[in-house]
Amino acid sequence: MKALYAAPLLAPILALALAACSPAKAPVPPTYDVAGVKVAGPYSRPAAQGGNGAGFFSLTNGNTGPDILFSVESPIADHVEIHESSVEGGMMKMQHLERGVPLRAGETVEFKPGGKHLMFIGLKQALKPGDKIPATFVLEHAGRVPVELTVQGGAPKGAGMDHSAH
Numbered sequence: 001m002k003a004l005y006a007a008p009l010l011a012p013i014l015a016l017a018l019a020a021c022s023p024a025k026a027p028v029p030p031t032y033d034v035a036g037v038k039v040a041g042p043y044s045r046p047a048a049q050g051g052n053g054a055g056f057f058s059l060t061n062g063n064t065g066p067d068i069l070f071s072v073e074s075p076i077a078d079h080v081e082i083h084e085s086s087v088e089g090g091m092m093k094m095q096h097l098e099r100g101v102p103l104r105a106g107e108t109v110e111f112k113p114g115g116k117h118l119m120f121i122g123l124k125q126a127l128k129p130g131d132k133i134p135a136t137f138v139l140e141h142a143g144r145v146p147v148e149l150t151v152q153g154g155a156p157k158g159a160g161m162d163h164s165a166h
């Protein structure tokens with residue numbers, strides 16, 4: 001009886017071994033879902049201590065009423081601002097959205113390079129690939145939504161994403 005049972009067991013063990021040998025993929029940041037608000041794929045970029053870091057994600061208001069992302073808090077920076085980059089007359093401008101970002105019921109707002117983003121002002125630590133940045137999103141109705149942004153490697157591509165001038 002022993003031999004009969006051994007054979008079916010080998011297949012799953014082999015599959016596990018093969019999976020462990022497949023090439024490592026970059027970790028995909030998770031989706032956070034708190035009080036009907038979804039924060040999908042939050043990530044950041046490498047940055048130096050004392051400088052500024054950026055944050056990107058997609059934010060969905062899954063509730064039946066409007067909401068507002070008022071602010072974001074994080075222990076790793078002096079403070080966090082919500083910014084929006086745009087091109088005006090061929091110049092990249094960055095605006096501080098001091099009133100936050102309104103979200104209609106069911107609306108998804110993308111925070112991405114060249115558009116809306118978080119700015120971690122005055123980093124208390126360097127951001128290295130693989131680091132997790134704790135942050136709390138503060139919304140008018142959903143309340144406090146804790147997330148972690150994953151620092152992904154590689155320099156940001158494209159004009160206007162150099163935040164060192166802040």
Ligand SMILES: [Cu+2]
Pocket residue numbers: 083084094117118119163
């Ligand atoms: Cu900015």
